[in-house]
Amino acid sequence: MTTLEQMYSALGVSQQVCDLGQSVLDGLETRFREIDRRAEINQGKVLYAMQKNKVSAACFAATTGYGYDDEGRDRLEKVYADVFHTQAALVRPQITCGTHALTVALSANLLPGDELLSVSGLPYDTLQEVIGLRPSPCSLAEYGVSYRQVDLLEDGSFDYEGIRKAITDKTKLVAVQRSKGYATRPSLSVEQIGEMIAFVKSIRPDIICMVDNCYGEFVQTIEPSDLGADMVVGSLIKNPGGGLAPIGGYICGTKQCVDRCAYRLSAPGLGQEVGANLGILPSFYQGLFLAPTVVAGALKGAIFAANLYERLGFRVVPNGQEPRYDIIQAVELGSESAMRAFCKGIQSAAPVDSYVDPIPGDMPGYDAQVIMAAGAFVQGSSIELSADGPIRPPYAVYFQGGLTWCHAKLGILLSVQKLADAGLLPK
Ligand SMILES: *Cc1c(COP(=O)(O)O)cnc(C)c1O
Numbered sequence: 001m002t003t004l005e006q007m008y009s010a011l012g013v014s015q016q017v018c019d020l021g022q023s024v025l026d027g028l029e030t031r032f033r034e035i036d037r038r039a040e041i042n043q044g045k046v047l048y049a050m051q052k053n054k055v056s057a058a059c060f061a062a063t064t065g066y067g068y069d070d071e072g073r074d075r076l077e078k079v080y081a082d083v084f085h086t087q088a089a090l091v092r093p094q095i096t097c098g099t100h101a102l103t104v105a106l107s108a109n110l111l112p113g114d115e116l117l118s119v120s121g122l123p124y125d126t127l128q129e130v131i132g133l134r135p136s137p138c139s140l141a142e143y144g145v146s147y148r149q150v151d152l153l154e155d156g157s158f159d160y161e162g163i164r165k166a167i168t169d170k171t172k173l174v175a176v177q178r179s180k181g182y183a184t185r186p187s188l189s190v191e192q193i194g195e196m197i198a199f200v201k202s203i204r205p206d207i208i209c210m211v212d213n214c215y216g217e218f219v220q221t222i223e224p225s226d227l228g229a230d231m232v233v234g235s236l237i238k239n240p241g242g243g244l245a246p247i248g249g250y251i252c253g254t255k256q257c258v259d260r261c262a263y264r265l266s267a268p269g270l271g272q273e274v275g276a277n278l279g280i281l282p283s284f285y286q287g288l289f290l291a292p293t294v295v296a297g298a299l300k301g302a303i304f305a306a307n308l309y310e311r312l313g314f315r316v317v318p319n320g321q322e323p324r325y326d327i328i329q330a331v332e333l334g335s336e337s338a339m340r341a342f343c344k345g346i347q348s349a350a351p352v353d354s355y356v357d358p359i360p361g362d363m364p365g366y367d368a369q370v371i372m373a374a375g376a377f378v379q380g381s382s383i384e385l386s387a388d389g390p391i392r393p394p395y396a397v398y399f400q401g402g403l404t405w406c407h408a409k410l411g412i413l414l415s416v417q418k419l420a421d422a423g424l425l426p427k
Contacts, residue, residue, distance in 0.1 A: 004018075005018060008410075008413070011349070011410060011414070012348060012414060012417060013410070013413045013414060013417050014417060014420075016420075017413050017416050017417050017420065018413065020308070020311070020416070021304075021308060021409070021412070021413050021416075024304065024307045024308045024311055025304065027307070028300075028303060028304065028307065031303055032300055032303075035296050035299050035300055035303075036296060038218075038219075038220065038221050038292075038296070039218075039292045039293050039295070039296035040292075041221045042218045042221060042291075042292035042295070043292040043293065045083055045221075045292075046079075046083055046288055046289055046291065046292060047289075048082070049078075049079045049080075049082035049083045050079055050285070050289070052082060053075050053078045053079050053082065054075075055075060055079065055285065058071060058072070059071060059072035059075050059076070059281060059285065060072060060281050060282045060285065061281075062276075062277060062278060062279030062280075062281075063276045063277050063278075064276050064278065065276055066274050066276065067274055067275050067276030067277060068273060068274065070275070070276065070277055072277055072281040073092065073275065073277045073281065074272075076091055076281060076284055076285060076288075077089040077090065077091050077272070079285075079288070080240075080250055080252055080288075081252055083223075083252075083288070084223050084225045084226075084232055084252035085223070085225055085226055086225045086232070086252040086253050086254065086258075087253070087254050087255040087258070088252070088253065088254065088255045088257075088258035088259070089250060089251065089252040089253075089258060090104075090250065090251045090252075090258050090261050090262050090265065090272065091236075091248065091249075091250040091251075091252075091284065092248060092249075092265075092275050092277075093247045093248050093277065093278060093280050094265060094266075094275050095236075095248055095249030095250070095251075095265065096247060096248075096249070097235055097237065097247075097249060098212075098214050098233070098234055098235030098237075098238065098249055099124075099126040099127065099130065100249055101233045101234065101235065101249030101250060101251055102127060102130065102212055102233050103127075103130050104249075104251065104261050104264050104265050105210055105231050105233045105251050105253075105257070105261055106130065106131075106140060106145075106173065106175070106210070107140060107143070107264055108257075108260040108261040108263065108264035108265075109172070109173055109208055109210075109231075109257055109260055109261070110140060110145045110172055110173055111145070111172075112143055112144035112145065113144060113145075113170065114145050114146075114170060114171075114172035114173070115145070115146045115147065115148055115168065115170035115171050115172060116131065116140065116145055116146070116147050116148070116172070116173050116175060117147075117148045117149070117150070117163075117166055117167065117171050117173070117174045117175070118147070118148075118149045118150070118174075118175045118176070118177075119150050119158060119159075119163050119166075119174055119175070119176050119196060119200075120152055120158075120175075120176045120177045120188065121149065121150075121151040121152050121183070121185070122149065122151075122183070123175065123177055123181075123212070124177060124181040124182070124212065124214070125181070125182055125366050125367070125390075126366070127212075128367075131145075131147050132145075132147065133147065134367065146170065148166050148171075149166075150162040150163050150166050152185055156185050156186035156188075157192065158192065158195075158196045158199075160196075160199060163196070163199065163200065164199075164203060167200070167203050167204060167207070171204065171207055172207065172208060173207065173208040173209075173210055174197075174200050174207055174208070174209050174210070175210050175211075175212065176188065176193055176196065176209070176210070176211050176212070176224075177211075177212040177214075178190075178193060178211055178212060178213055178214070178215070178216040178224065178325065178326060179212070179214055179215040179216055179325075179326035179328055180317070180326070180328060180330070181214075182389065182390055182396075182398060184317045184330055184332065184394065184396055185317075186317065186318060186322070186325075187215075187216070187318070187324075187325040187326045187328065188325060189220070189323070189325045190216075190220050190222050190223060190224055190226070190227060190325070191227070193211060193224045193227065193229070194224065194226075194227025194228055195227075197209045197224075197227060197228040197229060198227075198228060201228065208230045208231065208257060209228065209229050209230050209231075210229065210230065210231040210232075210233065210253075211224040211225075211229045211231070211232045211233065212233055212234070213232040213233055213234040214233075214234045214235055214238055215234075215238055215239060215326040215327050215328055215382075215400065216234075216239070216325060216326045217234060217238070217239035217240045217291065217295065218239055218240070218291055218292045218295040218296075219239075219295060219299065219324055219325060219326055219327060220325070225252055225253065229253070230253050230254050230257050231251055231252070231253035231254070231257050231258070231261075232251075232252050232253065233249070233250070233251050233252075234249065234250055235248075235249050236248030236249055236250065236284065236287070237378055237380065237381045237382065237383065238381075238382055238383050239291055239294075239295050239298075239327065239383055240287070240288055240291050241283075241284070241287040241288075241291070241378075241381075241383060242286070242287030242288060242289065242290035242291035242294045242383070243287065243290065243294050243377070243378070243381065243383050243384055243403040244283040244284075244286050244287035244290065245280075245283050245284050245287040245378075246280065246283060246378050247280070248280075248284065259271060259272075294383060294403055294404075295327060295383075296405075297402050297403065297404050297405035297407075297408060298327040298383065298400060298401050298402050298408065299324055299327055300405045300408065300409075301329075301385070301399075301401070301402040301405060301408025301409065301411070301412060302324065302327055302328065302329040302399065302400065302408075303320070303324065303329075304408070304409060304412055305329045305331065305399055305408075305412045305415075306318060306319060306320045306329055306331075307320035308412060308416065309331045309416075312416070312425055312426065313425075313426040314331055314332060314333065314334075314426070315331075315332040315394075316329065316330065316331050316332070317329075317330040317332075317396075327383075327400050327401065328398050328399070328400050329398070329399045329400065330396045330397070330398050330399075331396060331397050331399060332394045332395065332396045333395050333396065333397060333424075334394065334395050335395050335424075336360070336391055336395060337422065337424060338395065338419060338422075338424045339371055339389060339391065339395050339397050340358070340359070340360075340371065341415075341418040341419045341421075341422045341424055342373075342387060342397050342399075342415045342418065342419060343358040343371050343372070343373035343387050343388075343397065343415075344357060344358060344373070344415075344418045345373075345411065345412075345413075345414035345415030345416065345417055345418035345419070346373040346374075346385060346386065346387040346399070346411045346414070346415055347373040347374070347375055348414050348418070349375075349385065349407065349410045349411035349414045350373075350374070350375020350376070350385065350411075351375060351377070351407075352375040352376060352377060353374075353375040354375050356375070358371055358372060358373045359371065360391045366390060367390075368390035368391055368392045369390065369391045370388060370389065370390050370391070371388060371389060371391060371397075372386065372387070372388040373386060373387045373388065374386040374387075374388075381401070382400050382401050383400075383401045383403070384401050384402070384403055385401050385402040385403070385407055385408055385411045386399075386400060386401050387399045387400070387415070399412075399415075
């Protein structure tokens, strides 16, 4: 018979690291129970939406060409709208990634002369070129959309006074990023975001409030659209794709906003009517069905990593006790070599490409070199076990995902193992 210890030893985890992991896990039972409870609620939410919209085998059929009358595509969008409690949704393989979904949402709803206001500080790296903060052809700036930013306060909360002052007649859209992205600020709760939206609407009810929802889906039992967001936007190769969607993004929101997004994505006049599904829909449906439990596994991994690395003396964001508002765990490792060792551990735990040695490289959309560990079934998927981070102080790796909790656990143990092997653990 094979014991757990023998199995871990075969996978490269020493008895010492195993024992450390177990002692950390012993203190996490209550938190894991709460995660399972939320997963159960979110699973129900997804099932209810699928049943209400009478999802059937016919929805999985491939369409080609223009994709007129694509029943499966249209019904999937209704399912998403019901999960997020919005009037409408745009969910398609023609949206290539999260950045693309956000670009569509912004450029569809901002016209020349309008101003975009970010109220959660500097947006995610790839959006900086979209906005034109780093000059790029076809940026919003090039089209005459101006930009203003209000940073979060020292404690990570919204700067309400700053927001009030920043809102002008030109302000058309307020953007907020739920997840910290590549920053070491705290992520925002849906409740915090809802309060901010109510504040903005109390000043000017016509301002569109858009939430970059990447990495946040199904972490709580409500979404920002439950608390007034006009658009929530995200990537299907993160949480809502459940690890199965091989491409795609979504925009859920008011009919008015989503219609414009559809016109921007395809063409004015065509909107949601075109866009063949090319046979991809089974993965979209089944991925959404699995997403609540996949997110739960990823959350357990994040909490385990936080507590383990905290025990080892590293600064982690969020810390071991804090509530979770996304699936990202930042660990500040303090050096490039420690980042490499950590990523090597995550990589060596992977089902795919486990023998590969991750090294830093240039990435489109990022201004520093980035190191990435991902042995994923879907290339670049970050709902699968992965770690990445820009090579710049404080040399933080952003760890996320794990399609199963058991895999996430192995990856984290191996990351500690690689740091120990390289002599990089604090004494
Ligand atoms: C990942 C991410 C994006 C961009 O999504 P991609 O699919 O990588 O293009 C945008 N915002 C946040 C907060 C993200 O985490």
